[in-house]
Amino acid sequence: MPPRQTSVGDTILRGKKVVVLTGAGISAESGVRTFRDNDGLWENHRIEDVATPESWARNPSLVWKFYQTRRRQLLEVEPNPAHMAVAHLEGKCKSLVLVTQNVDDLHERGGSSAIIHMHGSLRSLRCQNTGLSEVRMGEHDLAEGFVLCNCCTVATMMRPDIVWFGEIPLEMSVIQKEVEDCEVFIVIGSSGHVYPAAGLVNLANSNGAHTILVNFELPINGRDFDEVHIGKAGEILPELVENW
Ligand code: NAD
Numbered sequence: 001m002p003p004r005q006t007s008v009g010d011t012i013l014r015g016k017k018v019v020v021l022t023g024a025g026i027s028a029e030s031g032v033r034t035f036r037d038n039d040g041l042w043e044n045h046r047i048e049d050v051a052t053p054e055s056w057a058r059n060p061s062l063v064w065k066f067y068q069t070r071r072r073q074l075l076e077v078e079p080n081p082a083h084m085a086v087a088h089l090e091g092k093c094k095s096l097v098l099v100t101q102n103v104d105d106l107h108e109r110g111g112s113s114a115i116i117h118m119h120g121s122l123r124s125l126r127c128q129n130t131g132l133s134e135v136r137m138g139e140h141d142l143a144e145g146f147v148l149c150n151c152c153t154v155a156t157m158m159r160p161d162i163v164w165f166g167e168i169p170l171e172m173s174v175i176q177k178e179v180e181d182c183e184v185f186i187v188i189g190s191s192g193h194v195y196p197a198a199g200l201v202n203l204a205n206s207n208g209a210h211t212i213l214v215n216f217e218l219p220i221n222g223r224d225f226d227e228v229h230i231g232k233a234g235e236i237l238p239e240l241v242e243n244w
Pocket of ligand 1: 022023024025026027028029032033034035101102103104119188189190191192193194214215216217219231232233234
């Protein structure tokens with residue numbers, strides 16, 4: 001059966017426990033490229049060359065350069081109306097937990113609070129020795145050269161604070177519990193290809209939540225949602241939120 005296309009305004013979130021999961025699509029209208037373009041590349045790189053622990057071990061200079069470019073880009077982009085709409089949603093429900101697969105900081109700058117960055121964050125770097133993260137966005141931190149930590153007696157090289165393919169996403173037990181407990185689960189701008197995030201809709205469904213998708217196109221798991229809104233998040237989400 002095709003997913004139900006609903007009209008604006010037929011879901012009331014007031015008084016509900018809500019979990020929102022966002023993906024790269026919510027930042028697309030801010031000028032941040034999504035993950036896979038039609039050619040299967042991310043910013044002209046194969047995922048295996050820049051987003052795995054193996055690629056870091058094999059060619060740290062390439063991986064570092066790739067993420068330093070993404071980190072510097074944060075200074076040039078701004079949150080768009082979809083980020084603002086998610087922040088606005090907080091005041092409309094009983095509770096809202098925002099889980100993002102995004103590594104940018106546009107939800108923070110769009111006004112959301114208590115964001116779970118399940119795939120890490122571009123703003124911070126992680127000591128390879130202790131595993132401690134530090135926010136490092138100074139001019140020197142964004143230059144081409146590697147950055148050393150402040151936590152070790154003998155300063156250690158830091159890695160991007162990103163969860164790469166083959167690594168375990170952050171705060172999974174908290175995320176699973178929140179999704180199990182929520183009454184409404186909303187996914188915005190995600191292709192449904194990257195697990196375990198893509199499977200959370202099934203967890204929400206099996207616990208009786210109402211599931212909603214807002215995406216530019218019907219993704220691979222689009223039929224798992226009770227309600228689907230197709231369009232650019234920055235264009236359709238503000239009105240949806242206004243009516244929810
Ligand atoms: P994805 O790139 O695999 O899929 C993005 C989805 O968003 C697609 O289905 C696309 O149709 C949709 N989309 C594109 N423009 C949209 C718009 N304006 N409004 C609504 N939907 C739109 O993204 P994913 O599922 O999040 O998986 C990507 C992985 O890559 C994540 O792990 C993430 O950490 C990482 N990533 C993050 C960023 C970021 O932080 N902004 C950017 C690229 C990749």
